[in-house]
Amino acid sequence: MSKKILVVDDEPDILTFLGTLLRKNGYDVCEACDGVEGMKKVLEEKPDLVCLDLLMPEKTGIKMYREMRKDAQLKDLPVIMVTGIEAAEPWEFSGFHKFIEERSIPKPQGYIEKPIDKELFLKAVKEVLSE
Amino acid sequence: MARLREKWTALASSLGFRIALSVGLILLGSYVFFVYLVLDIQQDFYFERMLREADRFSTAVINATNHSMLHDDPEATRSIVRDMGKQEEISDIRIYDHVGVIKFSNQLAEVGTKVDQKAEACFVCHSEDKPFSEVLTDKRTRVHYHDGHRVLGMITPVYNKPRCYNAVCHVHPKEQKVLGVLDMGMSLKGFDSHVRSLVLNIVLLGFGTFGAVLCTIGLYVTFRVHRPVTELRNAAMKIALGDFSEKLVAKSKDQIGQCAWAFNLMRDQIRRRTRELTRSREEYKGLFEQVPCFICVIDKDFEIVRQNSYMRELFRGSTGMKCYEVFKKRTTKCEDCHVDVTFQEAKASGKEHCGLKVTGEEANYVSYTTPVVDNKGQVIYAMIIAVDIGDRVTLQRALEASKDFQTNLIESSIHGIVATDEHGRVNIYNVAAENLFGYPAQEVIGDPDLGKYFPKRFAEKILGPHLGRNIEEPRLVAHETVVTVREGESVPVRFSGFILFDQRRVVGAVGFFQDLRTFKKLELEKQASDRLAVVGQTVAGLAHGIKNILTGLEGGVYVVDTALEDEDKQLLQRGWEMIRNNIGRVSVLVKDLLSYSKERAPEYKETDPNLLAEEVCMLFEIKAKEKSVIIERDFDPNVGKMLKSFLDQRGIHTCLSNLVSNAMDACEADTKEVEHRIVVKTMQDNDGNLLYEVSDNGAGMGEDTKRRIFSSFYSTKGSRGTGLGLLVTSKIVAEHGGAISFESKEGAGSTFSIVLPASRPSKAFSRDATARDQENRVDKTASEASMLPGSQADA
Numbered sequence: 001m002s003k004k005i006l007v008v009d010d011e012p013d014i015l016t017f018l019g020t021l022l023r024k025n026g027y028d029v030c031e032a033c034d035g036v037e038g039m040k041k042v043l044e045e046k047p048d049l050v051c052l053d054l055l056m057p058e059k060t061g062i063k064m065y066r067e068m069r070k071d072a073q074l075k076d077l078p079v080i081m082v083t084g085i086e087a088a089e090p091w092e093f094s095g096f097h098k099f100i101e102e103r104s105i106p107k108p109q110g111y112i113e114k115p116i117d118k119e120l121f122l123k124a125v126k127e128v129l130s131e
Numbered sequence: 132m133a134r135l136r137e138k139w140t141a142l143a144s145s146l147g148f149r150i151a152l153s154v155g156l157i158l159l160g161s162y163v164f165f166v167y168l169v170l171d172i173q174q175d176f177y178f179e180r181m182l183r184e185a186d187r188f189s190t191a192v193i194n195a196t197n198h199s200m201l202h203d204d205p206e207a208t209r210s211i212v213r214d215m216g217k218q219e220e221i222s223d224i225r226i227y228d229h230v231g232v233i234k235f236s237n238q239l240a241e242v243g244t245k246v247d248q249k250a251e252a253c254f255v256c257h258s259e260d261k262p263f264s265e266v267l268t269d270k271r272t273r274v275h276y277h278d279g280h281r282v283l284g285m286i287t288p289v290y291n292k293p294r295c296y297n298a299v300c301h302v303h304p305k306e307q308k309v310l311g312v313l314d315m316g317m318s319l320k321g322f323d324s325h326v327r328s329l330v331l332n333i334v335l336l337g338f339g340t341f342g343a344v345l346c347t348i349g350l351y352v353t354f355r356v357h358r359p360v361t362e363l364r365n366a367a368m369k370i371a372l373g374d375f376s377e378k379l380v381a382k383s384k385d386q387i388g389q390c391a392w393a394f395n396l397m398r399d400q401i402r403r404r405t406r407e408l409t410r411s412r413e414e415y416k417g418l419f420e421q422v423p424c425f426i427c428v429i430d431k432d433f434e435i436v437r438q439n440s441y442m443r444e445l446f447r448g449s450t451g452m453k454c455y456e457v458f459k460k461r462t463t464k465c466e467d468c469h470v471d472v473t474f475q476e477a478k479a480s481g482k483e484h485c486g487l488k489v490t491g492e493e494a495n496y497v498s499y500t501t502p503v504v505d506n507k508g509q510v511i512y513a514m515i516i517a518v519d520i521g522d523r524v525t526l527q528r529a530l531e532a533s534k535d536f537q538t539n540l541i542e543s544s545i546h547g548i549v550a551t552d553e554h555g556r557v558n559i560y561n562v563a564a565e566n567l568f569g570y571p572a573q574e575v576i577g578d579p580d581l582g583k584y585f586p587k588r589f590a591e592k593i594l595g596p597h598l599g600r601n602i603e604e605p606r607l608v609a610h611e612t613v614v615t616v617r618e619g620e621s622v623p624v625r626f627s628g629f630i631l632f633d634q635r636r637v638v639g640a641v642g643f644f645q646d647l648r649t650f651k652k653l654e655l656e657k658q659a660s661d662r663l664a665v666v667g668q669t670v671a672g673l674a675h676g677i678k679n680i681l682t683g684l685e686g687g688v689y690v691v692d693t694a695l696e697d698e699d700k701q702l703l704q705r706g707w708e709m710i711r712n713n714i715g716r717v718s719v720l721v722k723d724l725l726s727y728s729k730e731r732a733p734e735y736k737e738t739d740p741n742l743l744a745e746e747v748c749m750l751f752e753i754k755a756k757e758k759s760v761i762i763e764r765d766f767d768p769n770v771g772k773m774l775k776s777f778l779d780q781r782g783i784h785t786c787l788s789n790l791v792s793n794a795m796d797a798c799e800a801d802t803k804e805v806e807h808r809i810v811v812k813t814m815q816d817n818d819g820n821l822l823y824e825v826s827d828n829g830a831g832m833g834e835d836t837k838r839r840i841f842s843s844f845y846s847t848k849g850s851r852g853t854g855l856g857l858l859v860t861s862k863i864v865a866e867h868g869g870a871i872s873f874e875s876k877e878g879a880g881s882t883f884s885i886v887l888p889a890s891r892p893s894k895a896f897s898r899d900a901t902a903r904d905q906e907n908r909v910d911k912t913a914s915e916a917s918m919l920p921g922s923q924a925d926a
Contacts, residue, residue: 011679013709017686020693020702115682118689 003129004028006047008038008064009082010056018051018082018116025122035064042074049128052108054083069105078128080110147357151349158344162337170330177322181283182272185317189287192224193313196235203300209235222282223316226289229309256286274319281319288312359387363394375402424518425496428503429454431474433464436512445519447489454515458486458494473500473513483520495524547624547644549575549584553637555597557584567624567646569617585642586612589628593640602637605630614644623647676720683713723859733779733866740776740783740813740821741766747787748811751795755809760798762791765812774819774889782863783823783887787811789856790825790883797829797881819889826882832875840873860885 005027007018012033019029030045032038034056042050050068054061061081068074110124142148192215199207208226216224216237225236231253232245248257256271271286289311296305303310359382366377375398379391419426425442427435433454442448448457454470455461469480479501486494498517502510541548547564551557560575568575568584581590589607596602607628613621625645631638690706693699748762755762770776791809798807805828812824832840840857857871864871867887875881 011683013683013686013713016690016705016709017682020686020690020706024693115678115685 002026002028003048004030004045005049005051005125006030006032006038006041006045007051008032008035008041008056008061009051009053010034011053014053014082014116018121021118021121022125027125035060038064039067042068042077048078049125050077050079051082051112051125052079054081065108066105078110079108080112080124080128081108082112082116083114145357146360147349147352150352150356151345154348154352155345158341158348162341166330166333166337169333170326173329174326177326181317181319181322182285185272185283185285185315186287188221188317189285189313189315192315193287193289196226201294201298203302205235213237220317220321221315222277222318223314225314227312227314229307229311234311253286256288277316277318281323283317283319283322285315285317286312287315355383355385355387359383359391363390366394366398370398370401373405375405424516426514426516427454428512428514429470430512431510433470442517445488445494446486458484460487469498470500470513470515473502474510477502477504477508477510484517493521493524494519495521544643547646548641549644550631550641551581551593551639553639555579555581555593557581558639559641563646564644567616567622567644568614584614585628585640586610586614586626589626589640589642592628592630596637602630605632611647623651673720673724677717680713680716680720683709683716687713723856733782733863735777735779737775738778738780738783739771740778740815740823741768741770743778743780743783744787744811744813744823747784747791750788751791755795758795758799759807760795761806761808763808763810765810767812767814770813770815770821773817774815776815776819776821776887776889778821778887779863779866782866786860786863786885787823787825789860790823790885793856793883794825794827794829794881797827797831799829801828801830801878803828803878821887821889823885823887824882826880828880831877831879831881833877837875 005022007015007022007029008031009015009018010033015031015033019031022029030041030047032041038050038052041047052061052065061083065079065081068077068079109128112121112124192211195211195215196208199205199211212224212226212235215221221237223237225233225238225241227246228234230245231248233241233243236242246253273284273286275282275284288309291303291305291307291310295310296303296307359379362379366379369375369377378398379395381388381391381395420440422439423441425439425445427438427442429435435448435450435452435454435457437450438448446457453464455463455465455468459465467482469482472478472480479499481497481499483495483497486496488494496517496519498515500513500515503512503514505511541559541561544561544563547567548559548561549557549564550559557575557578560572564584565572565575570583575584581593585593586607588610592602592605592607607626610626610628612624612626614624614626616622624647626642628640628642630640687706687709690709691703692706694701694703694706744766745764748764751762791811794809798809801807807828810824810826812822812826814822814824816822861871864885864887869885869887871883871885873881873883
């Protein structure tokens with residue numbers, strides 16, 4: 001049985017792209033366009049992995065990630081952070097680090113920068129799913 | 132015995148006794164002498180009389196016997212002698228012949244006997260062998276005892292007279308001088324008895340008189356001298372013991388009485404003086420103890436002899452301790468001892484000291500030392516009077532510290548400080564002021580030409596009171612002005628000046644000058660660096676935007692590839708749409724970028740603001756209908772009529788378009804089941820300020836969004852926004868010298884306002900706008916909603 005992956009991103013293009021990429025590589029994919037919908041889908045679909053965009057309207061990836069980590073059911077659910085934030089933008093990057101460090105939140109299992117490299121993304125997914 | 136001696140001593144020392152004794156002795160001596168003299172005179176007188184009597188009697192016998200002798204009648208002679216011898220006073224009578232044979236005598240037995248010429252009675256005349264023919268009466272007498280009483284014997288020679296040697300008998304030759312001697316003895320019994328009774332009487336009388344006089348003198352001396360003197364002495368003793376109760380009674384008006392009166396006067400005086408002395412002593416004692424300074428008396432060994440309570444409490448020293456032990460808690464004399472001077476030169480001296488209190492705190496005092504001299508003028512003590520100046524020293528130190536602090540503060544201030552005294556002369560001019568103005572401090576201090584340093588307005592304030600004007604506002608705060616320095620350069624400064632008062636009296640003024648040269652330079656540099664930062668942020672944002680577009684394009688390409696591979700037509704359509712959308716995004720981005728970055732010179736024209744707003748509303752009308760949004764117009768018909776508006780039409784059109792477009796998006800994003808509407812409003816106030824307001828009842832903004840709409844490239848529209856719309860809007864508003872602000876409530880809607888100040892068109896307008904806005908920033912506290920040029924956001 002193929003693994004189910006939830007992709008959460010506010011940009012429909014990214015959802016289409018990642019959905020197509022993952023389906024092509026044999027995964028079941030479900031999609032959400034913001035954090036609120038993402039949380040709903042996580043609980044409904046019970047995915048094996050969540051690919052989470054860091055910056056989104058309504059509920060950001062950071063908030064959603066924190067909620068998941070607080071939830072007893074979801075706290076061990078693997079997460080790959082997908083974001084346009086790079087090390088070249090340290091104020092944002094370190095902000096995230098500071099955020100998770102200050103609250104003693106475990107780090108996400110994977111981290112992928114935009115623009116998304118297909119090979120790297122698939123490699124990260126495989127690694128996180130221990131395939 | 133001892134008591135007796137004591138009494139005798141007391142008696143011997145008493146004046147009365149001494150007077151009485153002296154007077155008595157003198158009196159006694161005088162009496163004895165007087166009695167002796169009287170007796171002697173009396174005795175001599177009576178004896179003389181006796182002698183004369185004896186002489187007369189002898190002469191009478193010789194004369195009586197003369198006749199019988201001449202007649203050679205011995206019987207008659209014998210009879211005469213016998214009869215004479217019978218007289219009571221006559222103890223014996225005899226007549227010798229010239230050879231010493233007794234021829235006649237009342238004592239018959241001795242008749243015919245011869246006497247020795249050496250015998251006592253004969254010796255007077257016969258001392259030189261031959262008889263003395265004429266001897267003096269007193270030589271012829273002698274006194275001898277016979278039958279227990281004294282007898283006066285008298286020899287009377289019987290001289291050979293012519294009648295004798297011429298007598299017929301021729302018995303006596305002519306050359307014979309003395310024929311014989313009559314020796315008569317007169318009894319002195321009666322005389323002696325009389326003298327004895329006389330002596331007795333006189334002695335008795337003398338003693339009686341002496342006793343009476345002595346008693347009188349004794350009583351007088353006792354009552355008039357001894358008693359008053361004793362009373363005087365006892366009273367004096369009482370006074371000596373401090374008892375002033377006894378008052379002497381002046382019983383007489385003599386010198387003793389006067390003495391008692393004088394004594395009472397003296398007693399009263401002494402009592403008064405003593406009371407005064409006691410009172411003043413008490414006062415001085417009280418003063419000594421209570422005076423608010425410490426006093427002590429020290430001897431030549433520097434040992435404390437006396438000290439007052441203040442000192443005792445302060446230093447806890449006791450008498451007998453050395454002064455330096457007490458004052459300074461040291462074991463040796465102070466090197467700078469000024470008490471030494473007092474002892475050696477008998478001079479007062481004074482000095483400030485710092486000792487140690489018993490608590491271990493410093494005791495600061497000024498001590499004055501005065502010499503205390505004895506009768507010979509030798510300094511025996513030194514009196515130290517010291518005033519505690521601890522508070523003064525503390526205050527002085529605090530004042531000095533405060534002064535130092537203030538001086539340091541003033542001197543090290545990076546701002547120029549110039550202050551004047553009450554006469555309007557410069558008295559403070561710090562280093563920063565020296566650096567600013569360039570005049571050396573020594574030239575400026577005391578300078579009355581205040582216009583040289585202070586702004587004219589403030590200099591007039593300072594000089595106002597001197598010209599009899601009231602100061603209405605005693606301060607001038609943060610006033611940006613220009614001062615002319617020594618080299619003639621005009622230097623921009625921020626000036627704050629204050630008139631200084633002391634109880635409503637003007638005591639000076641102070642001015643603070645902040646040199647704005649560096650600040651202005653930094654401001655320019657900051658503007659440049661801000662510009663660079665904006666470029667950096669823009670580039671970063673741009674890269675982010677492009678990256679997203681690139682991701683979309685790459686994704687689209689992958690989706691298209693997959694669709695072609697799988698021959699999935701639907702997927703192919705989606706992939707192609709992705710590519711097209713992202714190319715469109717590139718197009719919009721480039722347009723916005725151009726519009727933001729393009730240095731287009733604004734073209735100010737007299738414009739009808741309502742017409743401009745109407746154009747924008749018209750432009751969005753169709754799109755609004757598609758999205759079921761109503762655009763309402765709330766135009767003030769007077770706008771642009773009373774006061775003309777000069778606007779850059781294209782710029783303001785873009786601004787309003789952006790705001791209406793944002794409002795439309797907010798309405799579209801809102802999930803409320805209401806009729807969404809956008810209100811475009813115009814207003815103009817009397818000053819000509821123009822207000823555009825675009826409100827919607829869309830989704831509104833959360834606090835997070837409100838904070839972040841100013842961040843560059845922030846967009847809530849995902850792939851549809853560039854994050855540059857509000858940035859462009861604010862740039863245009865800033866060019867007009869206006870401001871943009873907003874109010875928003877999540878779920879209720881937002882209102883964006885643009886205020887454009889009334890201003891005549893000017894070529895320099897665009898350039899001045901930034902500077903003017905800078906001033907606005909100082910005057911107005913930027914409200915949360917203030918959107919100032921330089922801030923970038925796109926909601």
